[in-house]
Amino acid sequence: MENGAPEPNVDRPNSARLYDVFLGGSHNTAADRELAERIRQRAPRWSLGAQLNRSFLRCAVRYMASQGIDQFLDLGSGIPTVGNVHEIAAQHNPHSRVVYVDYETIAYNTSRAELADNPNVTILKEDLRDPEAVLNHPETLELLDFSRPVGLLIVGVLLFIGPQDKPGDLVATYRSRLTSGSYLALSQASDDNLPADLQAEIDQVVASYEHADEQLVLRSYEEVAGWFAGTELVEPGIVHYPDWSPAQQALDDYQRSCRYGYVGVGRVP
Numbered sequence: 001m002e003n004g005a006p007e008p009n010v011d012r013p014n015s016a017r018l019y020d021v022f023l024g025g026s027h028n029t030a031a032d033r034e035l036a037e038r039i040r041q042r043a044p045r046w047s048l049g050a051q052l053n054r055s056f057l058r059c060a061v062r063y064m065a066s067q068g069i070d071q072f073l074d075l076g077s078g079i080p081t082v083g084n085v086h087e088i089a090a091q092h093n094p095h096s097r098v099v100y101v102d103y104e105t106i107a108y109n110t111s112r113a114e115l116a117d118n119p120n121v122t123i124l125k126e127d128l129r130d131p132e133a134v135l136n137h138p139e140t141l142e143l144l145d146f147s148r149p150v151g152l153l154i155v156g157v158l159l160f161i162g163p164q165d166k167p168g169d170l171v172a173t174y175r176s177r178l179t180s181g182s183y184l185a186l187s188q189a190s191d192d193n194l195p196a197d198l199q200a201e202i203d204q205v206v207a208s209y210e211h212a213d214e215q216l217v218l219r220s221y222e223e224v225a226g227w228f229a230g231t232e233l234v235e236p237g238i239v240h241y242p243d244w245s246p247a248q249q250a251l252d253d254y255q256r257s258c259r260y261g262y263v264g265v266g267r268v269p
């Protein structure tokens with residue numbers, strides 16, 4: 001890899017492939033499926049949370065594209081699935097440009113293969129904890145024009161960035177490159193104010209990720225709100241996964257009870 005994390009050990013689950021299992025994908029190993037099944041039994045709403053997180057990502061991209069955003073930087077982009085960022089963006093503007101960033105081998109290889117014939121989209125095998133490497137990468141500079149608004153997506157990934165890596169500083173560094181009219185979307189797992197049954201589930205999830213490459217860090221509303229400093233929150237603000245978009249109002253009560261984390265979109269004024 002160009003930089004950062006060690007090559008993943010396929011005998012040990014990791015966040016990219018576990019997420020792929022939760023989304024019904026096929027780019028995962030027996031070890032991933034085994035741990036994902038254990039999580040499903042102990043915390044049935046976690047895989048639902050993964051789907052709601054992905055659904056938020058799609059809604060956020062659709063929203064940004066509707067506001068004229070035609071270039072996106074997607075940090076911790078994951079293994080390609082149905083409704084990828086570049087596909088949604090292209091529905092609004094076929095010339096949209098997307099730079100995906102992921103440090104995981106399968107996410108990188110599958111994305112690279114899928115994007116081979118698309119000159120408007122690329123994936124970097126970089127660690128988002130090195131913003132300079134991402135922002136100054138030749139492919140980033142070739143595809144994204146930071147003098148124009150950019151959609152910055154940091155969705156479903158900061159929960160794997162520990163406090164020692166100062167996620168707030170990382171978000172601020174990326175945001176400092178965004179010009180007026182840009183957008184930031186992010187999501188973060190949290191156990192704020194959970195009823196006892198959901199708290200028990202998320203405790204099980206945190207314990208389960210001890211067996212994976214990346215551990216899971218939960219954060220409070222206040223910390224997440226701080227990451228949006230320097231942006232104006234788009235309605236409805238920082239809310240639980242099921243509450244962000246009107247498209248999510250078709251959810252049933254069980255789906256709406258999945259309140260493991262926060263999502264939000266901010267606009268750089």
Ligand SMILES: C[S@@+](CC[C@H](N)C(=O)[O-])C[C@H]1O[C@@H](n2cnc3c(N)ncnc32)[C@H](O)[C@@H]1O
Binds near residue numbers: 054102126
């Ligand atoms: C749960 S998936 C989220 C995928 C996508 N952003 C979404 O929300 O649907 C998290 C992804 O972040 C990647 N990731 C975790 N830590 C990372 C880091 N430090 N640098 C780059 N990618 C990272 C993982 O490899 C994984 O593919």
